[in-house]
Amino acid sequence: xxxxxxxxxxxxxxxxxxxxxxxxxxxxxxxxxxxxxxxxxxxxxxxxxxxxxxxxxxxxxxxxxxxxxxxxxxxxxxxxxxxxxxxxxxxxxxxxxxxxxxxxxxxxxxxxxxxxxxxxxxxxxxxxxxxxxxxxxxxxxxxxxxxxxxxxxxxxxxxxxxxxxxxxxxxxxxxxxxxxx
Amino acid sequence: xxxxxxxxxxxxxxxxxxxxxxxxxxxxxxxxxxxxxxxxxxxxxxxxxxxxxxxxxxxxxxxxxxxxxxxxxxxxxxxxxxxxxxxxxxxxxxxxxxxxxxxxxxxxxxxxxxxxxxxxxxxxxxxxxxxxxxxxxxxxxxxxxxxxxxxxxxxxxxxxxxxxxxxxxxxxxxxxxxxxxxxxxxxxxxxxxxxxxxxxxxxxxxxxxxxxxxxxxxxxxxxxxxxxxxxxxxx
Numbered sequence: 001x002x003x004x005x006x007x008x009x010x011x012x013x014x015x016x017x018x019x020x021x022x023x024x025x026x027x028x029x030x031x032x033x034x035x036x037x038x039x040x041x042x043x044x045x046x047x048x049x050x051x052x053x054x055x056x057x058x059x060x061x062x063x064x065x066x067x068x069x070x071x072x073x074x075x076x077x078x079x080x081x082x083x084x085x086x087x088x089x090x091x092x093x094x095x096x097x098x099x100x101x102x103x104x105x106x107x108x109x110x111x112x113x114x115x116x117x118x119x120x121x122x123x124x125x126x127x128x129x130x131x132x133x134x135x136x137x138x139x140x141x142x143x144x145x146x147x148x149x150x151x152x153x154x155x156x157x158x159x160x161x162x163x164x165x166x167x168x169x170x171x172x173x174x175x176x177x178x179x180x181x
Numbered sequence: 182x183x184x185x186x187x188x189x190x191x192x193x194x195x196x197x198x199x200x201x202x203x204x205x206x207x208x209x210x211x212x213x214x215x216x217x218x219x220x221x222x223x224x225x226x227x228x229x230x231x232x233x234x235x236x237x238x239x240x241x242x243x244x245x246x247x248x249x250x251x252x253x254x255x256x257x258x259x260x261x262x263x264x265x266x267x268x269x270x271x272x273x274x275x276x277x278x279x280x281x282x283x284x285x286x287x288x289x290x291x292x293x294x295x296x297x298x299x300x301x302x303x304x305x306x307x308x309x310x311x312x313x314x315x316x317x318x319x320x321x322x323x324x325x326x327x328x329x330x331x332x333x334x335x336x337x338x339x340x341x342x343x344x345x346x347x348x349x350x351x352x353x354x355x356x357x358x359x360x361x362x363x364x365x366x367x368x369x370x371x372x373x374x375x376x377x378x379x380x381x382x383x384x385x386x387x388x389x390x391x392x393x394x395x396x397x398x399x400x401x402x403x404x405x406x407x408x409x410x411x412x413x414x415x416x
Contacts, residue, residue, distance in 0.1 A: 014205075018198045026196075036201055043205045044212075107184045117191035125195075140185055141192050 032133040266366035270380040283316040283326035290332040302413040330355035
């Protein structure tokens with residue numbers, strides 16, 4: 001098999017698996033900013049495997065996930081892992097209050113005037129608690145429900161709601177004008 | 182677009198599959214280039230002739246809305262008052278290209294330039310010179326590699342900085358890269374027409390000079406170093 005046909009094979013796998021791998025890496029990584037690097041390293045490894053003709057086609061998605069898992073493990077030193085375990089300041093009163101809110105928190109209720117959402121996303125990614133960008137990706141891009149996100153991240157629904165509510169409020173204060181409407 | 186759509190679009194832009202794909206291909210290409218240079222240097226330690234498949238890249242229109250229009254980033258050499266029209270390949274994608282060849286090293290090859298090599302402005306750290314002849318088969322069914330595809334002069338620092346000069350009398354040198362040159366801007370130096378391209382840290386140029394067809398490819402050479410070398414050839 002030439003490298004040209006290997007590339008067609010690679011492209012086909014990439015197209016079919018990229019979104020699933022992206023979701024997996026975002027959920028599992030310690031810092032969402034590392035996502036693209038880990039994805040690239042994973043597919044490079046796949047490319048090497050394809051070229052060595054050692055690819056088992058049976059369950060390529062699971063295979064890629066296992067490569068990604070190894071890449072994630074290698075990507076972080078133990079010290080980094082410890083450092084990136086973050087504790088969101090919990091306010092029990094808030095948690096109870098948020099539990100009363102509807103599951104669907106509407107971002108449109110926040111008046112964010114600055115029309116540079118890339119900056120806002122960069123700000124969300126820079127949060128010490130990396131559950132925040134993960135939740136935002138799952139909630140606003142993949143449009144998963146709070147319940148689904150809580151299952152994916154193995155956290156309580158209250159915690160997820162709290163993250164979204166508090167972060168939106170913070171975004172409103174930092175980037176918006178006129179306060180929460 | 183509402184707030185949710187704007188945020189979604191920003192996040193999707195960050196994790197853009199096309200950008201990620203391009204980065205992966207770029208890294209593949211970097212690994213391939215390093216391997217090729219290392220192999221050439223390794224083979225050149227002793228006189229040897231080997232048969233290999235060289236694999237390269239085809240720059241193609243990955244983004245359909247790009248319409249294959251190459252952006253031109255001109256480089257102005259103030260000393261010689263020459264403008265190099267550098268066609269930017271960075272916004273187009275790549276696929277692979279294979280060629281079955283025989284490479285012979287440690288051979289005498291014709292010298293293609295008018296002046297002595299000492300007169301050309303080569304970065305001072307590129308101290309190693311290697312010469313090769315690349316042979317191809319007459320046709321697919323032939324078993325003999327007896328057609329000279331091109332001569333190659335490799336000027337390298339022994340690591341990842343190098344200038345590869347490929348030239349041939351009767352045909353275009355064998356390329357391990359390909360791209361559509363239709364919309365390329367031409368550069369003229371001392372009456373010689375050149376097509377110059379850039380992809381990341383690599384420059385490519387093709388031209389005819391002194392009875393030879395040339396392809397020059399550089400890796401990790403700065404724009405100024407590339408311009409100095411190129412201009413010095415035609416002085």
